[in-house]
Amino acid sequence: MKNTIYVVVIVLCLLIAIGIFIKTQSGGPTGVDSIKRGEMLWMMCNNPACKANYQIDKKDYYTEIQESMKASPVLAGTPAIVCQTCNEESIFRAVKCPNCEHMFFYGNPADFDDRCPECKFSKIEDDRKKRREARGG
Ligand SMILES: [Zn+2]
Ligand SMILES: [Zn+2]
Incomplete structure (x- = not known):
């Protein structure tokens, strides 16, 4: 016993x-579980016949990314997720420029990921500049 x-x-x-x-x-x-809901990301479809753009929750975006990575692992770059409009795996994270409202794909290998190709504004750069100024240097 x-x-x-x-x-x-x-x-x-x-x-x-x-x-x-x-x-x-x-x-x-x-992990995806640590992402809080409430922050919206812009998405833009790479399919020339569709060109949809809409906002989704950051948490939903990373959940989708994780699913598509499981299905077909990619070695470099951001995987595409399924577009809600055309159902093709062709929608990517995008940025809406806060300065001129131009929409473009997120990610720039040579510069800040959110550098606007139209007006050259980058929020990441702007935030860094502000932080540096706040520190007084
Ligand atoms: Zn689409
Ligand atoms: Zn811009």
Whole structure:
């Protein structure tokens, strides 16, 4: 009888350990679960026949990205997700310029990811500049 209790305790400990292991592997601070809802991202369709653009929640965006990475892992760049308008895997994250309202795809290998091709405004750069000024340097 005593032995059975030991076995049960050991099995329980193992199950808890496995549970913690799976949780830390799949979750963590970089996981989709840590993203709060409420921040909207612009999306723009790369399909010339569609050219849809709309806003989705940041959390939904990263959930979709994770799904499409699982289906077909990409080595470089941002994977496309399925467009709600044309149902093609051709919609990418976009930026609406806060300065001139021009829409363009997010990501710039040579510069800030949100540099506007029209007026050259970048919110990331602007924020950094403001932070530097706030520090007084
Ligand atoms: Zn589309
Ligand atoms: Zn602009």
